[in-house]
Amino acid sequence: MPLQTVTYLDADGAAVFPHTLLIAERGAEVTFIDRYVSPDLERGLSDGSYRLWRDILDEQPIAKCEETGLRSFREGAPYQKFFRWLKWSFLPLLAFIAMLLAIFYVPLVAIAQGVIWVDEGNHYFCPTDDRRKLRHVTRETFMFDTRSPCVAPNLILDKGQVYDMVFQLPVRSTGEPVGWKDGNIASKTGSLTRVRAETLPQVLGVPLRRVIEASYLQPLVQTVDVSSGSNFGRVRISKLELSQDQDWPELYRVRVRATDTSILHLFANDAYLPFVGSFYDNNCGVARVTIIKVVPRHAGEKPMTEPDPEPVPMPNCALPATQVKTSGVVEIGSS
Secondary structure (H helix, E strand, O other): OOEEEEEEOOOOOOOOOOOOOOOOOOOOOOOEEEEEEOOOHHHHHHHHHHHHHHHHHOOOOOOOOOOOHHHHHHOOHHHHHHHHHHHHHHHHHHHHHHHHHHHHHHHHHHHHHHHHHHHHHOOOOOOOOOHHHOEEOOEEEEEEEOOOOOEEEEEEEOOOOEEEEEEEOOEOOOOOEOOOEEOOEEOEOOEOOOEOOOOHHHHHHHHHEOOOOOOEOOEEEEEEEOOOOOHHHHEEEEEOOOEEOOOOOOEEEEEEEOOOOEEEEEEEOOEEEOOOEEOOOOEEOEEEEEEEEOOOOOOOOOOOOOOOOOOOOOOHHHOOHHHOOOOOOOOOOOO
C-alpha cells in the first residue's frame, strides 16, 4: 500500500511548500503520493464576488487597491470614452463598411472587369480602323491626349520588330515640363506621365481601371492582331514603363517589340464603370509621341536624342485661368 499525504489550502494569497521525511531500510521500495488540494478557481472567484457584494450591501468599507499611474490612466475618463467610442461607434461602422464591400463593391469590380474585357475586344473604346489609311512604321509622330480613351494613329507594327517610343511633354516658360493630372491630383517629379492613387475615390477606383496593375494615366499600348479572325484573340494590352531622359526632362522613352503584325492604339489608363462610363473628362495632359523603327544606323532613321524644336502645344487645362485659349490644343482622332 502506498503512503499518501494530502495538503489542503483555502486562503487568499497564500502558498505552502511542505516537506515530508521518509526513512526506509536499505533495498526497500517505497511508493509515496503527495497531493495538494484547493478550491477550484471558478468557485474562488464566485465566493470573492459574493463577499464583495455582501460588504457593499452591509455598508462595510471596501479595501482599496494601491493607486498607480497605469491604473489612474486606465480608469480615467479619456481612456474609458475612447474605448466606448471604439466599441459602440467605430467597430460597428467598420463592420458595416466591410459588409457593404462584400455585398456591393466586390461584385461591382468583378462585373466591371468582365465588361471591360468584352468592350476592349468589341472595339468599344477603339473603333475599327480603316484599313486604307494604315501604314507601316518607319518614323511617325502624333499627339497623345490623356482625355482620349483611345489614340489611333493608323500605324502597323511588324512582327518581331523593335521600336523606340518617345513622349515629349509641353514645357513652361520657366523650362519645366508640364506633367499630367488626374482631376486635382498631379503627377510627381520624375514620373510626370503617371499619377499615383491618393484620394479615397482614386483608391476605390483602382480595381475599376482598364488595367488594374498600371497607374492612373500611365500610357498603355493596345495592339490588334491583323491576322486573327476573332476579336477576343486579337486585342492585347501592354503597359509602357516610361523613363525620363537624363538630359531632357520633357522626354520620356521606352523601347518595345511587336510580338505580332498588329495595329497600334494607345490610351491613358483610367477607371471605367459599366452603365456610367469612363472618367477621362477630368484628365489633363498631352504629349507628342514619336515612334521610330529600330534598324542599323546606316540603313534607318536616326534615334531621337533631342526634343523636337517645334514646341508641344500646352493644353488649356494646364494654363492659368487668365491664359485659357479656345484653340491650340491638337485634336486626337483616327484621321
